[in-house]
Amino acid sequence: MRHSQDYSIETLAVRAGQERSQFNEHSEALYLTSSFVFTSAAQAAARFSGEDEGNVYSRFTNPTVTAFQDRLAALEGAEACVATASGMSAILSLVMALCSSGDHIVASTGLFGATQQLLGTLMPRFGIQTSFVSQTDAAAWGAATRTQTKLFFLETPSNPLTEIADIAALVAIAHAQGILVVVDNCFCTPILQRPLDLGADLVVHSATKFLDGQGRVLGGAVAGPKRLTDEVFKFLRTAGPTLSAFNAWVLLKGLETLQIRLQAQSARALQLAQWLESHPRVARVHYPGLPSHPQFELARRQQSSGGAIVSFVVKGARAEAWKVVDSCRLLSITANLGDTKTTLTHPASTTHGRITPEQRAAAGITENLLRVAVGLEAVVDLQNDLETGLSSI
Numbered sequence: 001m002r003h004s005q006d007y008s009i010e011t012l013a014v015r016a017g018q019e020r021s022q023f024n025e026h027s028e029a030l031y032l033t034s035s036f037v038f039t040s041a042a043q044a045a046a047r048f049s050g051e052d053e054g055n056v057y058s059r060f061t062n063p064t065v066t067a068f069q070d071r072l073a074a075l076e077g078a079e080a081c082v083a084t085a086s087g088m089s090a091i092l093s094l095v096m097a098l099c100s101s102g103d104h105i106v107a108s109t110g111l112f113g114a115t116q117q118l119l120g121t122l123m124p125r126f127g128i129q130t131s132f133v134s135q136t137d138a139a140a141w142g143a144a145t146r147t148q149t150k151l152f153f154l155e156t157p158s159n160p161l162t163e164i165a166d167i168a169a170l171v172a173i174a175h176a177q178g179i180l181v182v183v184d185n186c187f188c189t190p191i192l193q194r195p196l197d198l199g200a201d202l203v204v205h206s207a208t209k210f211l212d213g214q215g216r217v218l219g220g221a222v223a224g225p226k227r228l229t230d231e232v233f234k235f236l237r238t239a240g241p242t243l244s245a246f247n248a249w250v251l252l253k254g255l256e257t258l259q260i261r262l263q264a265q266s267a268r269a270l271q272l273a274q275w276l277e278s279h280p281r282v283a284r285v286h287y288p289g290l291p292s293h294p295q296f297e298l299a300r301r302q303q304s305s306g307g308a309i310v311s312f313v314v315k316g317a318r319a320e321a322w323k324v325v326d327s328c329r330l331l332s333i334t335a336n337l338g339d340t341k342t343t344l345t346h347p348a349s350t351t352h353g354r355i356t357p358e359q360r361a362a363a364g365i366t367e368n369l370l371r372v373a374v375g376l377e378a379v380v381d382l383q384n385d386l387e388t389g390l391s392s393i
C-alpha cells in the first residue's frame with residue numbers, strides 16, 4: 001500500500017499493515033514462532049541493540065503482531081500502535097510507562113470495572129493516585145487537577161449508561177496544563193469515533209470486544225504518537241504482557257469486517273432503542289442515538305452513530321429485570337459485549353455487583369437497569385425475545 005492517508009478507512013481496515021513474505025501469500029501470514037534466526041553474529045548484535053529493526057523474539061517483535069498494530073494505527077489515524085495481551089494489560093502498560101510514584105490521574109467515574117480497580121485500588125500501592133470525577137462535568141476535571149497530574153483517563157460512551165464525555169473540551173483543559181489525555185475507545189472503535197482527531201494523546205482498546213467482534217480472543221492496544229507508544233513498548237518488552245501472534249492474526253481478520261459490523265450493529269441498536277422507548281413496560285432508554293439522550297447533540301458531533309450498546313430501565317425492581325433476562329431464549333446472558341451475538345446483562349448484579357449499593361446509586365446503576373450489546377441478528381427476533389419477558393412484568 002501507499003501511505004495510509006491516501007486511502008479511506010474501509011480500505012485501510014482490509015489492507016493496511018500487510019507486508020507479504022517471500023511466498024507472496026494473499027491473506028496475512030500467521031507467524032507462530034517464538035524467536036527468529038540471524039544470519040551472523042553481527043546481525044544478532046545489531047538486532048539486539050535496535051540498530052537493525054528486524055525481528056528478535058516474539059515477546060517484543062512478531063510480524064503478525066506488527067501487521068495488526070500497523071492496521072489499527074492506520075484506522076485510528078495514529079503514528080504508531082503497540083498491541084497487548086488484553087485490554088487491561090494495555091491500560092496497565094500505559095500507566096506503568098507514563099506515570100511514576102507521586103503522579104496523579106484524573107479519571108471518569110463511569111470507567112470499566114477493572115479499570116476502576118486498577119486505578120483506584122492497585123495503583124495507589126505504587127504511589128499513583130487517581131481522582132474520579134463525573135464523565136459529563138468538564139469543570140470537575142479542571143477542579144480535580146493537581147500539579148502532579150499526568151493523565152486524564154476517560155471512556156466514552158460510558159458503560160452501561162452511555163454517558164458522553166466531551167473529548168475536545170477535556171483536551172483543552174488538560175493541554176493547558178501539560179496533561180496527557182487517554183481515551184478508551186472500546187465502545188465506538190475508530191469506525192464511529194477518532195479521539196486522536198479531537199486532540200486526545202492516546203487511544204487504548206480492549207480488542208477483545210468489537211475489534212475481534214466474534215468473541216474468540218483477548219487482546220488490547222495503545223495507539224498514538226511514536227514518542228509515547230515507544231515508552232509503552234519499552235515497558236511491554238521488559239514486563240511481557242504482549243499480544244500472541246495467533247490472537248493478532250484473528251484480530252487482523254476481525255478488523256477487516258469492523259466497519260460493516262459496527263454500522264450494521266449500530267443501525268440495529270437504534271431500531272431496538274426506538275422500540276424499547278415506545279414500550280409500555282420500559283421506563284427509560286439510554287442510547288446516544290436517541291434525541292431523548294441528554295447529550296444527543298454532543299454525541300452527534302463526536303461519533304458518527306450511536307453505537308451498539310443500549311441500556312434500559314424496566315418498570316419495577318430487580319425481580320422484573322431478572323424476569324426479562326430469564327425469559328430470553330435467543331439473547332446470550334453474558335456480560336461480554338461487542339460480539340455478533342447479542343448479549344444481555346443485569347449490571348447491578350454482575351459487572352457492577354462488587355461496588356457498594358451507595359456507589360451504584362451514585363453511578364445510576366439501578367436494580368431495574370438492563371444492558372443490551374446488539375449483534376447482527378434481525379431486530380425483529382431481538383424484539384420478540386425481549387417482548388416475552390417485558391409483556392409478563
Ligand SMILES: *Cc1c(COP(=O)(O)O)cnc(C)c1O
Nearest residue numbers: 086087088112184186206208219
Ligand atoms: C472489556 C473492557 C476493558 C478490558 O479489556 P479486556 O480485554 O477484558 O482486558 C477495558 N475497557 C473497556 C471499556 C472494556 O469494555
